[in-house]
Amino acid sequence: MKKAFVENFLAGSYSLLLHLALVVLLIVGLESTSTPQLASDPSVEIVQATVLDEVMVEQEMARLEEIEQKERDEEKQRQQQVEDKLKQTQEELARKEREALDLAERAEMEKQRLQKEAEAEKLRIAELEKQRAQEEQKKLEAEKQRQLEEQRKQKAEQERIAAEQKRKAEEEAKAKAEAERREQEAAKAKAEAERKAEEARKRQAEEEAKRAEEAKRKAEEERKKAEEAKRKAEEERKRAEEEAKRKAAEDAKRKAEEARRKAAEQMIQDQLAAEAAESNRRRVAGVLNIYAQQIQSRVKQYWSKPANAKAGMLVTLEVKLIPGGDVRSVKVIKSSGDPVFDRSAENAVYKAAPMPMPSDPDATQQILSEGIQFEFKPE
Amino acid sequence: MAPNVLRYLLVMLAILLPLQANAVLKIEITGGSATALPIAIVPFGSEGYAAPENVSDIISNDLASSGRFAPVEKRDLISQPHESQQVNFADWRLLRSEGLLIGKVSSQDGENYQVQFQLFDVYKAEQLVGKRYNVPASGLRNLAHQIADIVYETLTGEKGVFATRLAFVTEMKNADGSKRFALQVSDADGANPRTVLQSTQPIMSPNWAPDGEQLTYVTFENSKAEVYVQQLSSGRRNSVASFKGLNSAPAWSPDGKKLALTLSKNGNPEIYVLELATGNLSRVTHNSGAIDTEAVWMPNGREILFTSDRGGRPQIYRVDAEGGRAERVTFEGGYNASADISPDGRTMAMVHAVNGRFHIAIQDLQTGAVQVLTDTTADESPSFAPNGRMILYATEQKGRGILAAVSVDGRIKQRLGESGSAVREPAWSPFRR
Numbered sequence: 078m079k080k081a082f083v084e085n086f087l088a089g090s091y092s093l094l095l096h097l098a099l100v101v102l103l104i105v106g107l108e109s110t111s112t113p114q115l116a117s118d119p120s121v122e123i124v125q126a127t128v129l130d131e132v133m134v135e136q137e138m139a140r141l142e143e144i145e146q147k148e149r150d151e152e153k154q155r156q157q158q159v160e161d162k163l164k165q166t167q168e169e170l171a172r173k174e175r176e177a178l179d180l181a182e183r184a185e186m187e188k189q190r191l192q193k194e195a196e197a198e199k200l201r202i203a204e205l206e207k208q209r210a211q212e213e214q215k216k217l218e219a220e221k222q223r224q225l226e227e228q229r230k231q232k233a234e235q236e237r238i239a240a241e242q243k244r245k246a247e248e249e250a251k252a253k254a255e256a257e258r259r260e261q262e263a264a265k266a267k268a269e270a271e272r273k274a275e276e277a278r279k280r281q282a283e284e285e286a287k288r289a290e291e292a293k294r295k296a297e298e299e300r301k302k303a304e305e306a307k308r309k310a311e312e313e314r315k316r317a318e319e320e321a322k323r324k325a326a327e328d329a330k331r332k333a334e335e336a337r338r339k340a341a342e343q344m345i346q347d348q349l350a351a352e353a354a355e356s357n358r359r360r361v362a363g364v365l366n367i368y369a370q371q372i373q374s375r376v377k378q379y380w381s382k383p384a385n386a387k388a389g390m391l392v393t394l395e396v397k398l399i400p401g402g403d404v405r406s407v408k409v410i411k412s413s414g415d416p417v418f419d420r421s422a423e424n425a426v427y428k429a430a431p432m433p434m435p436s437d438p439d440a441t442q443q444i445l446s447e448g449i450q451f452e453f454k455p456e
Numbered sequence: 457m458a459p460n461v462l463r464y465l466l467v468m469l470a471i472l473l474p475l476q477a478n479a480v481l482k483i484e485i486t487g488g489s490a491t492a493l494p495i496a497i498v499p500f501g502s503e504g505y506a507a508p509e510n511v512s513d514i515i516s517n518d519l520a521s522s523g524r525f526a527p528v529e530k531r532d533l534i535s536q537p538h539e540s541q542q543v544n545f546a547d548w549r550l551l552r553s554e555g556l557l558i559g560k561v562s563s564q565d566g567e568n569y570q571v572q573f574q575l576f577d578v579y580k581a582e583q584l585v586g587k588r589y590n591v592p593a594s595g596l597r598n599l600a601h602q603i604a605d606i607v608y609e610t611l612t613g614e615k616g617v618f619a620t621r622l623a624f625v626t627e628m629k630n631a632d633g634s635k636r637f638a639l640q641v642s643d644a645d646g647a648n649p650r651t652v653l654q655s656t657q658p659i660m661s662p663n664w665a666p667d668g669e670q671l672t673y674v675t676f677e678n679s680k681a682e683v684y685v686q687q688l689s690s691g692r693r694n695s696v697a698s699f700k701g702l703n704s705a706p707a708w709s710p711d712g713k714k715l716a717l718t719l720s721k722n723g724n725p726e727i728y729v730l731e732l733a734t735g736n737l738s739r740v741t742h743n744s745g746a747i748d749t750e751a752v753w754m755p756n757g758r759e760i761l762f763t764s765d766r767g768g769r770p771q772i773y774r775v776d777a778e779g780g781r782a783e784r785v786t787f788e789g790g791y792n793a794s795a796d797i798s799p800d801g802r803t804m805a806m807v808h809a810v811n812g813r814f815h816i817a818i819q820d821l822q823t824g825a826v827q828v829l830t831d832t833t834a835d836e837s838p839s840f841a842p843n844g845r846m847i848l849y850a851t852e853q854k855g856r857g858i859l860a861a862v863s864v865d866g867r868i869k870q871r872l873g874e875s876g877s878a879v880r881e882p883a884w885s886p887f888r889r
Binding site for chain 2 (some may be wrong): 219245365368369372373376377379380381382383384385386395415416417418420421422423424425427428444445448449450451452453454455456
């Protein structure tokens with residue numbers, strides 16, 4: 078609303094300014110047209126007065142009068158034209174500066190022509206001046222009239238603008254009032270909606286609360302049920318445990334009795350086995366004792382003891398045999414430090430092969446699995 | 457509870473006892489016999505020109521002569537490999553040989569010979585040593601001795617002496633009944649004798665310098681006993697002792713700088729020490745009533761053993777090389793003379809008379825135990841091999857002097873050389889340097 082008002086105001090201002098400008102231009106144009114009349118020079122008339130005769134003067138007077146009449150008519154006509162033109166100019170308020178200039182140009186041409194005519198005139202200047210003064214007066218009045226008219230028009234325009242502004246203000250006020258009314262209505266509607274929403278919320282909250290209450294109640298029920306179930310399960314478990322314990326105890330007792338019985342049996346068996354093993358061991362040991370003597374004498378027989386073997390030398394060999402009594406491997410497990418002495422011992426074992434084997438299969442098995450350990454000493 | 461545990465332990469014990477019996481059978485071998493090592497020596501292969509010496513035979517004889525090896529009879533050799541890839545070890549195990557020696561001798565020109573050998577442990581089927589040589593024909597015999605030394609040392613752990621030399625004196629009768637004496641040097645097996653000195657007069661008591669390059673000896677060539685030192689390579693020699701009276705029995709000190717010798721320049725034979733570089737003479741023994749002779753240096757170079765009859769009968773005494781009181785070393789028997797000492801200084805060899813018969817005996821210097829090694833009856837001049845294993849000596853056979861050697865354990869006795877002349881006073885060289 079305010080903006081519209083400002084725009085209107087500015088539009089009004091522009092048109093006012095345009096009007097003022099046109100008025101100014103018109104005044105300038107009028108001033109230029111009147112200048113030659115005010116500036117006529119008296120010195121020129123004196124020169125031509127020396128050749129005058131009566132007839133000629135008469136004729137001349139008649140001609141001048143005719144001319145003057147003619148001129149007066151012309152002037153009148155011209156004045157009319159000027160006025161027309163001015164009038165036209167006034168009507169064409171919206172026309173541009175160039176047209177005003179055209180007018181000024183024509184006025185200038187006219188001025189020049191008038192100046193030439195003024196030069197021919199010598200004797201009727203005063204009359205002319207008088208007429209001219211009268212005409213000037215008329216012109217001034219016309220101008221004044223025109224200005225008045227202009228002022229009236231401007232006033233009317235201002236009134237129109239004011240009326241327009243008033244109308245606009247009224248419209249704006251009306252629109253504002255309308256807007257306010259709408260706003261109030263909207264606010265009212267909003268408040269209504271809010272109220273309704275609040276109500277809905279309240280209702281929902283109440284329902285929620287109700288539902289929560291229900292859920293809580295149900296949960297409580299569930300919990301109670303679960304507790305009950307748990308308690309029952311616990312009771313069940315305890316009962317089962319006790320039962321299991323009882324059973325386990327019974328089992329253990331039974332098993333222990335079984336074990337005792339078995340252990341007793343086993344012990345008897347073990348004792349029997351141990352006695353058998355001991356007897357077997359004694360038998361095998363006896364066989365191996367004889368066997369060792371056989372092996373000893375055989376290996377000794379094949380041992381070429383190095384001549385430089387010194388007392389205290391000792392080499393230990395681990396000898397593995399194969400069933401036929403041949404040597405599978407000879408390993409020096411403790412060297413004498415003398416490679417010749419070690420080799421003599423190794424070679425003695427190799428040369429003694431194939432070794433005799435014990436007659437007893439247990440003893441043979443032991444020899445084959447465990448091997449024989451030899452210790453060679455020079456003395 | 458406790459009785460249960462006890463019962464359980466008893467049962468376990470019963471079960472474990474047989475396991476104890478399963479421990480490894482242990483057998484102790486003591487004593488053994490220092491028997492000769494059986495070794496298979498395959499005759500070396502020959503390529504190109506035939507060699508003038510049978511290298512493998514020389515090696516085999518050397519090893520056999522030492523008494524430490526028993527080379528397998530040639531006819532028992534299962535195969536005749538000359539290269540390692542031809543060897544089937546199982547064959548050689550059947551022979552129960554402890555070593556197998558193979559080799560090859562080849563020559564393209566009959567002058568230069570290439571000899572290669574390899575010694576294997578047949579039970580472990582591995583090479584113990586192998587070498588290759590280039591020698592002129594004249595070097596083949598010595599090379600064979602060197603290979604024998606390598607085999608000996610590899611299998612016994614001791615240095616062999618087959619490449620050492622012997623020095624001895626020979627005596628020949630001319631047709632007119634006059635005698636011809638020679639100082640000779642031979643290989644250790646008595647073969648290849650070379651004469652280094654000849655004389656119509658007796659030569660005695662040769663003795664090696666420790667460097668093996670010089671000999672000292674006694675010669676009567678100037679109608680009296682004189683002591684000479686001779687360079688073997690050049691033959692150059694010079695008299696080092698020609699004092700009035702007796703100049704005899706020179707013995708080189710271990711450092712090679714001195715000679716111990718017997719001089720009678722003061723009337724009675726006494727032991728002296730002569731410094732070779734200066735000619736300085738120092739008297740070691742002072743016993744006017746007896747003969748002191750046959751000096752020999754202990755390996756430490758500080759003491760001298762010698763023979764003296766100061767106790768009425770010849771016995772061995774020991775004295776400081778600087779002089780001083782001599783102590784008697786031999787007490788067993790009525791005659792002990794001509795001592796030599798083993799390289800380790802522990803065993804003394806000597807001529808030991810039993811019932812008028814002269815044998816070579818050894819005496820342990822620590823225990824004093826005497827062991828007679830020979831059963832020959834006119835033994836003289838014992839001389840230890842440089843490895844101390846054998847003792848070289850001279851003896852008589854059918855009234856003629858010969859060379860013989862005996863092992864220090866007395867088991868090995870051998871005759872050396874087959875020279876036509878009577879041989880006396882042998883001396884075993886040191887190791888070659």
